[in-house]
Amino acid sequence: MRYESLIDSVGSTPLIGLPRLSPSPRVRLWAKLEDRNPTGSVKDRAALAMVRSAEEAGTLHRGMTLLEPTSGNTGISLAMVAKLRGYRLVVVMPENTSAERRELLTMWGAEIVSSPAAGGSNEAVRVAKSLAAEHPDWVMLYQYGNPANAGAHYATTGPEILADLPTITHFVAGLGTTGTLMGVGRFLREKVPGVAVVAAEPRYGELVYGLRNLDEGFVPELYDPAVLTTRYSVGPHDALRRTRQLLEQEGIFAGISTGAILHAALGVAAKAEQAGQRADIAFIVCDGGWKYLSTGAYSGTLDEAEDAIEGQLWA
């Protein structure tokens, strides 16, 4: 495939069958390899769409500064787009994110402001909002509330999956900004009667839920529960176990959040198999495992790996 520039090559990722992890020929799992995007994650789609949308709205011009709260992937994607389009980028990132993410952001030219580990991305959002108030000339695209985030998946990821898998019965993805699930979910619900839209939500260590009070809770503005069929909470043990299983049985080297998504997808598959129903289950591989090597997720026993990622934002 030939493209005019790197930005033009975002999307059109492969959908890969998983013959060894699928329970039977009637209940099949399909992995959408979003790590094949230019910076190696699904976030390239949202980052590009949000920048394009701001450019088209006339709120973003060459030389301006972008600001974004992010635990890593969105920042890396924005840094690439910002470099190619001529913007400065400031990212606010929780300090309990992997070293690779920081190095990559710096390499792509982003400036990093650290937010406290306690409170996770909640704190990053809070710090970013206060920075935005101090610098009214900066543009915060704000992935949690920007319709272009979900719009990117409605316009690209959803149609790609349906074109490759017209017999789809279930779509499973991670719940973070909710952009992927809202966009793909809405698209599929319009086209495929009865399709199930399943969220896998990572369950972190206690530090991440260390709010001072409940009023500091956070639900992304993009989130509409009516798009979902159900929502599972997946802890680090299951996420790590499935991440390793995906590598050992199907040869796919994915990040830890993908393990959490696969866990939910396998649960859905087992239910369909038990009920004697046909199922074609597509799920998102958010990124490759490269950025998480230093976390210890792939070495030693599962218990050792679980201890190693305790307190980290692993998805």
Add this chain to the structure above:
Amino acid sequence: MAIEVRIPTLLRPYTGGAKAVDGHGATLAELIADLDARHPGIGERLLDDRGLRRFINVYLNDEDVRFLGGVDTAVSDGDSVTILPAVAGGAG
């Protein structure tokens, strides 16, 4: 047998610091009423007059109860219930 309920850090002042407590009931609403009887005040932190509070998520065996039956979700002995505040997590 009872239903194990995992308590987030924020609500442990109500459970004397316990990370998990046992409760009884046939529905989530009954379970929360039982918890409130044993740990007075916790019920009000979980529910308002419209049901579960906006920033409270409750999972029955890892599935979000909002997609089951909300506070009317049936629960039974041996189930595991996890309460967590809604946070931005590690998104993006």
